[in-house]
Amino acid sequence: MKYIDEFRDPAKARKLVDEIHKLAATIQRDTPLQLMEFCGGHTHTLFKYGIEAMLPANIEMVHGPGCPVCVLPMARVDDCVAIAEQPGVIFTTFGDAMRVPGTRKSLLQAKADGCDVRMVYSPMDALALARKHPDREVVFFALGFETTMPSTALTLLQAHREGLKNFSLFCNHITTPATMRAILTDPDLRLDGFLAPGHVSMVIGAQPYDFVTRDYHKPLVITGFEPLDILQALWMLVKQIAEGRCEVENQYARIVPQAGNAAGLKAIAEVYETREHSEFRGLGNIGDAGIQIRAAYAAYDAEKKFHLQAAASAHDPEHLKCADVLRGVMKPWECPAFGKECNPQTPLGALMVSPEGSCAAYYAYGKLAKRSA
Amino acid sequence: MCLGIPGQITAIVDAANLIATVDVGGVKREVNIACIVDDVHSVEQCVGDWVLVHVGFAMSRLDEEEAARTLALLAELGDMQAELDMMRQMEGQA
Incomplete structure (x- = not known):
């Protein structure tokens, strides 16, 4: 190709x-x-x-934390499930987030329990669902670093242009x-x-x-x-x-212009602003890394629409060392749960869910121990 | 999550809403082209563009000159290596 x-x-x-x-x-x-x-x-x-x-x-x-699913605190998954459980809601998400465990359940389990949770390829697909089902509330789980932010911002702006009232974003973007x-x-x-x-x-x-x-x-x-x-x-x-x-x-000049993408940056600046505090798994509270929707677009903000309380801190179970692995101070195989109760079939932590998570990668490619171990 | 895949824009579907068809390895789907259109690159000019597609959006035009330059650099590195190996061999024989 x-x-x-x-x-x-x-x-x-x-x-x-x-x-x-x-x-x-x-x-x-x-x-x-x-x-x-x-x-x-x-x-x-x-x-x-x-x-x-x-x-x-x-x-x-040293494997970094650049996997938005992996740095998502369990409390945010709980919020997703809480929104999906509201009557009339169609909750849409990228496939990556479906199996991430919350403290109660994952989105996949919520779907099995009768919630209308749908995997989409693009936020534009979620917007199409909102057009098709004017009597339902369609929520898109906006997740990811700056790569994905122009797509969700442009989708919100498109919803605004069309005057769609039943579309909102649950914004969990994070900046690099x-x-x-x-x-x-x-x-x-x-x-x-x-x-x-x-x-x-x-x-x-x-x-x-x-x-x-x-x-x-x-x-x-x-x-x-x-x-x-x-x-x-x-x-x-x-x-x-x-x-x-x-x-x-x-090194990647064939794709990366020095100044970035003007249209994408403009859409981001129009729709989003930084949050004062946000908690990330393994990274703790980072000022200015989290992103929220500007007040001017509050009508499209699922947090406002569904009156979500500020996410309560839900910590990982003690024997899971996701946070240390994420920060690169512990290798995946040094976690007591790795490959035992935490495996790709029944992941306990997000690092075992996403193919970009270092635990799933170590598990899949058989690197249970490195030469230095 | 942040992965993208190269594809080629084949047609404009809806110029007002900046929607085009992209061919990714033989699979065609609609993409939003808002991020690759600007004052100097019109909607019509996008047809034929190689772009990086991410979650239904054409996010960047692939700079073919830069791609060629990177590949040339890699090839040069290879040639240089071959030359050095040759020099070393010659030295061994001398």
């Missing part, structure tokens, strides 16, 4: 791996370099192609730079550089990462999702470190 096959060429991958080994050999350090791939999509590519095993021993990948800042200030984490998410960057551009190099002195490379993209970005990142540089570089 065009622009996919070209970035999966094994011969080129081997060359890149060789170059990474040569560069890494020039870096003299007592401990391995710790490089974080922020995005769950990158985690998936790393596992699917076994890239970590090809890397030199002095490069360690604020989340990265929270990671950078975490005293337990010692990182040497970032692979930054390609598709978030296609929306926000390269400039919002300037603080990472300026204030925290960590090099960063915006990265695509094919194996050669990741290898090339790793090569660029290690090269920066070897040469003592610290810059925001863009």
Whole structure:
């Protein structure tokens, strides 16, 4: 397929791996370099192609929290179920969120119990349902980092143009730079550089990462999702470190313009604003990372429409170590529940649900223990 | 969640609402093109564009020149490597 096959060429991958080994050999350090791939999509590519095993021993990948399903607190799933249980509601969501456990049940269980929960591919599909069922309330679970925000914002604006009264968003978006800042200030984490998410960057551009190099002195490379993209970005990142540089570089220029996407950013600014406080799983309370719908569009805000109370804190059961795994301070197999009562068939934590979650990835690709374990 | 897939815009369905048909590996579906239209790139000009599709929205026009440049760089790295290997071999023989 065009622009996919070209970035999966094994011969080129081997060359890149060789170059990474040569560069890494020039870096003299007592401990391995710790490089974080922020995005769950990158985690998936790393596992699917076994890239970590090809890397030199002095490069360690730390899997970041960039999977919106995985950082969703259980209390938010409870809110989803509470909305879905209202009479007349059609609750729509991306497939990823269906099986995430709440404290009471998942959306899939709510569906089995008789709620009208529907999986959609696009927020526009939810809007089409609202047009088709004027007597029902259609709610879309707006979830995701900046990649998905233009699509939900543009859908809301379209509903507004059409004067649809029975459509609303349950907004749980989260922003990348604020989340990265929270990671950078975490005293337990010692990182040497970032692979930054390609598709978030296609929306926000390269400039919002300037603080990472300026204030925290960590090099960063915006990265695509094919194996050669990741290898090339790793090569660029290690090269920066070897040469003592610290810059925001863009490996994924075929998709990511420096300034991001003007129309997408305009729609985001029109519809959304930052929340003062929001709680995320594993990340705790991060100021300015959560997103809410502006008062001007309150008619499309499910939180207002269904009078949701501010989400009560629902903590993970004690023996689940999702939070530590999310922060990269614990490996999935070190959690006592991993592969035992928590597995892809009966996931207890979101990291085991989403294919982008590091627990599901470790489980699926048989990496129960790494060479260092 | 944030994954996208490249596809090609084949037709405009509804110019007022910015809806087009995209062909993704032979599968056709409607996409919103609001994010790839601007003052210098009209709705009509989108036909034939390679775009990155995410949750029913064409999110970015694939920059074919940049794609070619990245691939050329990768190829160059490969060539350079081959050349270095050759040099090393020659050195061994000398």
